[in-house]
Amino acid sequence: MRELEIYSGMRVMVEDREGRMLFVAGLQDPQRNKARLYQYSASETDGETERKTGTEDISVRVRGYNDCERKAVFMEGTMSPAGKHIWQLKDLVITRIENERAFNRLSTDIDATVTAADGANEGEKSCKLLNISIGGVSIGSEYRYYKGDRFLLRARLLEDRPVSVMYCEVLRVVEKAVYRYEYGCRFLELNEADQEEIIQMGTR
Numbered sequence: 001m002r003e004l005e006i007y008s009g010m011r012v013m014v015e016d017r018e019g020r021m022l023f024v025a026g027l028q029d030p031q032r033n034k035a036r037l038y039q040y041s042a043s044e045t046d047g048e049t050e051r052k053t054g055t056e057d058i059s060v061r062v063r064g065y066n067d068c069e070r071k072a073v074f075m076e077g078t079m080s081p082a083g084k085h086i087w088q089l090k091d092l093v094i095t096r097i098e099n100e101r102a103f104n105r106l107s108t109d110i111d112a113t114v115t116a117a118d119g120a121n122e123g124e125k126s127c128k129l130l131n132i133s134i135g136g137v138s139i140g141s142e143y144r145y146y147k148g149d150r151f152l153l154r155a156r157l158l159e160d161r162p163v164s165v166m167y168c169e170v171l172r173v174v175e176k177a178v179y180r181y182e183y184g185c186r187f188l189e190l191n192e193a194d195q196e197e198i199i200q201m202g203t204r
Helices: 048-052 192-201
Strands: 009-018 021-031 032-040 058-066 071-083 086-098 106-116 125-134 135-140 148-157 165-173 179-191
Touching: 009 071, 021 058, 021 086, 021 192, 032 106, 032 148, 058 086, 106 135, 125 148, 135 165, 165 192
Parallel strands: none
Antiparallel strands: 009 021, 009 058, 021 032, 032 086, 058 071, 071 086, 106 125, 106 148, 125 135, 135 179, 148 165, 165 179
């Protein structure tokens, strides 16, 4: 059943029907055709979103990523306020499921470093952050890693913000001419501040 593709704690991106992103949230308590959205952090669109809804429902598109199945899940429904940064979803339907990224990737050219998470005393290794989304990141590196390797990625995502530290797992390894290796990684942990910075990167 398609309903089994969504679960409590799934990270989702919420858009209006025109494709404008409203916020990133955790989807909780999915039951048949309804669920709740717990907004991760305040965003610049909060005021407009609240004005749009008021006491009325608005139509939204919801995109999530199933970490276990590694599938993008696309949904539609109607949303109304249910508390501060909490939203009620109803008439929720899954429109399609695809083996692709759930979140748009932003092309970047940011210097970064990688530190092995297994305790190996190898120090920081330089790399280049090639693209990023709420779901994961792609990096270019001269150093060899393998599928399943985990590391801490350090990068300054926005010039006026502190360096972010993101816990990643390698999902894909591609040999390239420029950086020798390119690694497609997923985030195992991403805090609210880093999520908000990634969102802001897409609006600048």
